Amino acid sequence: MSEETKHNTNNRLCGLCEKNTSKYCCPRCEVLYCSLDCYKTEKHLQCSESFYKDCVNQELASNNVDDESKNQMIEILKRMQDQETDGTDNVDENESIDSDDEIQVDLHERLQDMNLEDADSVWNALTEDEKNEFEAILSQGNVGAIVSHWEPWWMYRRDKKLIEDLKQPNNEEEILKNCPCIKSVPLFNTLTSIKPSPSIRFNIINVLAAYAFIMRYFNGEVEPVEATTCVLNVCDNLNNNSNYDDPDIAVEAVTQKCLQSELIETDEDSLEIMRHDTFLLFQGPSEDNALFYTKAALSHLIQIFNESKSSSKIKPEDKQSKGDFTRKFPDHGKNHLPSLDISKVKKCIKKMEFYISFLNTCKY
Structure with missing residues (x-):
């Protein structure tokens, strides 16, 4: 850093505009900015x-990209290209181009219509510099620092007030549209005539804790088979039909399973x-709609389990067909996961449907 920048650092001034008090520090060049x-x-x-380009390269390493994510990434690439074009408008038109330079096709054009779940195809589309x-990034071990943190859908909460402002708009219904769709299930009295055990409430909390952890663990981007395997690995109610008589014990059981798991690496802050x-899932978006988040979480888990059941039926690819990326980074697959017991997955789906039906007809 220059002597002038060091002076600004000491005075906590923005090292770029040199006017305002700095609030942030660039993690790359360590310049303070406001x-x-x-x-x-x-x-x-x-x-x-350079930071934005690294973010794009990290996105290319993902094995599971839906159409929405693909379109978002392409839009980012287009904006980057527009910025680069604006920055070259002042180049002398008569300036000759080195004959050794190769004109590279824009990255977003190379990825257009490509299956981004095919890691080998994406890898082959990159230039040597991009590879x-x-x-x-991988060698530096700081991949997590450039991945934006996922914002869970259960963070909204509207507390009941003694005096409600009628002019204040209630946008709860619109916000809840971003949550997983609640699955339609049979009426509880058609499933059983036996009064459910009081432990069912705490068993549901055990499932909620496992779901909350896994969604954060995978930063909201879950692969069905891996997510299902990990949920069963930390949720004894689904995996072993364990029952709980206390909400704290139900949550702590997941905590201990996470710490003991060979599939998961975590710490006390994450737990x-x-x-x-x-707690947020359990209390719901509002006092009048307290069960909404719980039913939405169970519905999402059912969807994940159903997708994992379908994915497990697909035969694995022939090992001889591995491409450059697969050979270079062999650990990106699912070979480290234990085989999924499909019969258990089906039973878990039925159990969670039973839980939703219970919530629809009983007071929690």
């Missing part, structure tokens, strides 16, 4: 542009977040 506008300024362009950047998430 706002996103300053971060994107031309003075900091080389550093920020080197990707490997550098504390899981405990809080379980």
Whole structure:
């Protein structure tokens, strides 16, 4: 850093505009800055542009990308290309291009109509520089630092007030549209005539805790087979039909399973977040709609389990057909996972449908 920048650092001034008090520090060049506008300024362009490109390369390493994510990534690439074009408008039109330079096709054009779940195809579409950047990110071990954190759908909460402002709009219904759709299930009295055990309430909490942890663990991007395997690995109610008589014990059981699991690496901070998430799921978006999040979470788990059941029927690819990426990064597959017991998955689906039916007809 220059002497002038060091002076600004000591005075906590923005090292880019040199006017406002700094609030942030660039993790790459360590310059202090006050706002996103300053971060994107031309003075900091080389550093920020490199950060955005690394983010794109990380996205390419994902094995599971839906159409929406694909379109979002392509839009990001288009915006980056537009910024690069704007930055080259001042180049002398008479300036000759080195004959050794190769004109590269834009990355978003190379990925257009490509199956982004095929890691080998995506890898082959990258240039050597892009491949080197990707490997550098992996070797530095800081992939998590450039991945945006997923915002769970259960964070909204409207507390009941003694005096309600009638002019204040209630947008709860619109917000809840972003939650998983609640599955339609048979009426509870058609499933059983036996009064359910009081432990059913705490068993549901055990399932909620496992769901909350797994969704955070995979940053909201779950692969059905892996997610189902991990849920069963930490949720004894689904895996072993364990019953609980206390909500705290039901949550703590998941905590201990996470710490003991050979499939999961976690820490106490993540487990504390899981405990809080379980509470948020349990209390619901509002006092009048307290069971909504619980039923939505169970419905989403049923969807994940159903997708894993279907995926398990697909025969694995021939080992001889492995491409460059698969050979270079062999651990990106599911070979480390134990085989999924489809009969158990079906029973778990029925159990969670039973739980939703119970919630529809009983007071929680």
